[in-house]
Amino acid sequence: MSTSTSAKFINSVYQTVLTRNPGETEFHQAVHEVFESLAPVIDRHPEYSESAVLQRICEPERQIIFRVPWIDDHNRVHINRGFRVQFNSALGPYKGGLRFHPSVLLGTVKFLGFEQIFKNALTGLPIGGGKGGSDFDPKGKSDREVMRFCQSFMTELHRHIGQYVDVPAGDIGVGGREIGYLFGQYKRLTNAYESGVITGKGIGWGGSRARTEATGYGAVIFAQEMLATRDQSFDGRKVLVSGSGNVALYAIQKVQQLGGTVVGASDSQGAVYDPDGIDFDLLRQIKEDERARISEYAERKGGRVQYRTSGSLWSIAKEEQIDVALPCATQNELNAEDARTLVNSGVQAVAEGANMPSTPDAVHTFQKANVLFGPGKAANAGGVATSALEMQQNASRDSWTFEYTEQRLTDIMKRLHRSVQQTADEYGHPGDYVMGANIHGFSLVADAMIAQGVI
Numbered sequence: 001m002s003t004s005t006s007a008k009f010i011n012s013v014y015q016t017v018l019t020r021n022p023g024e025t026e027f028h029q030a031v032h033e034v035f036e037s038l039a040p041v042i043d044r045h046p047e048y049s050e051s052a053v054l055q056r057i058c059e060p061e062r063q064i065i066f067r068v069p070w071i072d073d074h075n076r077v078h079i080n081r082g083f084r085v086q087f088n089s090a091l092g093p094y095k096g097g098l099r100f101h102p103s104v105l106l107g108t109v110k111f112l113g114f115e116q117i118f119k120n121a122l123t124g125l126p127i128g129g130g131k132g133g134s135d136f137d138p139k140g141k142s143d144r145e146v147m148r149f150c151q152s153f154m155t156e157l158h159r160h161i162g163q164y165v166d167v168p169a170g171d172i173g174v175g176g177r178e179i180g181y182l183f184g185q186y187k188r189l190t191n192a193y194e195s196g197v198i199t200g201k202g203i204g205w206g207g208s209r210a211r212t213e214a215t216g217y218g219a220v221i222f223a224q225e226m227l228a229t230r231d232q233s234f235d236g237r238k239v240l241v242s243g244s245g246n247v248a249l250y251a252i253q254k255v256q257q258l259g260g261t262v263v264g265a266s267d268s269q270g271a272v273y274d275p276d277g278i279d280f281d282l283l284r285q286i287k288e289d290e291r292a293r294i295s296e297y298a299e300r301k302g303g304r305v306q307y308r309t310s311g312s313l314w315s316i317a318k319e320e321q322i323d324v325a326l327p328c329a330t331q332n333e334l335n336a337e338d339a340r341t342l343v344n345s346g347v348q349a350v351a352e353g354a355n356m357p358s359t360p361d362a363v364h365t366f367q368k369a370n371v372l373f374g375p376g377k378a379a380n381a382g383g384v385a386t387s388a389l390e391m392q393q394n395a396s397r398d399s400w401t402f403e404y405t406e407q408r409l410t411d412i413m414k415r416l417h418r419s420v421q422q423t424a425d426e427y428g429h430p431g432d433y434v435m436g437a438n439i440h441g442f443s444l445v446a447d448a449m450i451a452q453g454v455i
């Protein structure tokens with residue numbers, strides 16, 4: 001096929017995706033973003049179109065939607081909706097997190113599951129792609145309410161998962177507390193201590209050291225590798241990190257270990273600008289231990305810290321020259337205007353710690369300005385990679401040290417960066433990490449799908 005015939009073919013598959021999945025705009029966005037890179041691959045590999053890999057990869061192998069009834073502390077009955085989308089098992093058991101957030105719809109889970117297929121492939125580890133979640137909001141709920149919800153959620157989910165079938169983990173709204181309740185209920189229902197059925201467990205009962213830190217650390221290592229291609233580093237750099245969940249927190253810690261200064265962080269209510277550099281221990285205590293708002297940080301630290309509710313975190317780049325931006329909050333949190341603000345500020349690199357945090361226009365703005373841009377499916381793969389290391393430890397009934405696990409994570413991120421970079425070079429787009437990640441991830445999955453026949 002010529003490149004223009006390939007582009008036409010890809011567009012016709014995309015039209016089918018739109019018709020078949022009406023209203024699922026985030027899913028459409030995720031598919032479009034991958035498809036934009038694929039014409040040269042389809043061109044080179046006629047077997048991909050002959051065996052309808054593109055059409056098959058957009059259709060989840062299985063989608064499970066279920067009712068989750070639970071009773072609150074005042075004896076009131078609530079109904080939420082639960083999801084698990086088992087997207088692709090060409091490379092291994094379905095693997096991906098659970099998101100508990102009021103905004104979660106089937107389309108959200110499908111966008112996340114679709115991204116997960118390629119991200120997991122890029123880790124080089126044997127994991128397929130899946131995702132799940134619920135429109136349940138853990139914010140403002142008591143521990144007991146969260147426990148009852150998790151138990152009800154798992155009462156249905158347990159029949160669809162297993163260490164060789166589908167291995168969930170955390171995502172937004174699902175951390176160590178929720179994983180504990182989910183695992184406990186799975187164990188009770190199956191009467192088996194199947195450690196490898198879920199990742200992100202506590203260190204004392206089958207969890208991996210460095211898993212909590214892994215997504216944030218990995219994103220910073222990826223950014224460091226990108227910077228190194230231009231003989232730059234984090235040392236002495238000013239950085240903005242959006243979010244203050246587990247990804248953002250440990251990205252902040254790693255930037256500081258590498259000599260950078262993080263001058264801003266945020267949560268869903270507002271942002272803090274701390275020109276002296278975020279105090280990691282204080283922020284971690286407020287967000288992780290106390291589950292409080294980031295406004296608390298400004299109140300307690302005082303000094304030159306400013307708390308802002310209006311305008312986005314990225315507007316700090318109008319006042320302070322920013323070298324690196326790490327969007328670690330949620331999808332579409334960084335738009336074209338934010339991207340222009342960062343470019344005008346002189347930003348050198350952007351690495352996505354969250355899934356699809358930059359809008360398509362923002363991505364194009366960065367790329368046009370020659371900013372190093374690491375898309376989420378490459379830059380935030382450290383989390384799921386360390387989940388796969390947790391599965392390895394569970395399978396061998398072993399528990400590794402923090403240092404060893406972090407070294408494995410670092411090696412994986414460096415290898416991932418290299419393979420994405422090489423693919424971009426090979427396809428004539430040096431430095432285009434979006435192209436490199438999409439093409440490399442897609443090819444790994446497509447080759448396995450073809451080898452396994454039309455299923």
Ligand code: GLU
Nearest residue numbers: 096097169170171384387
């Ligand atoms: N939710 C994380 C992600 O987006 C981690 C998934 C996992 O560890 O399975 O990759």
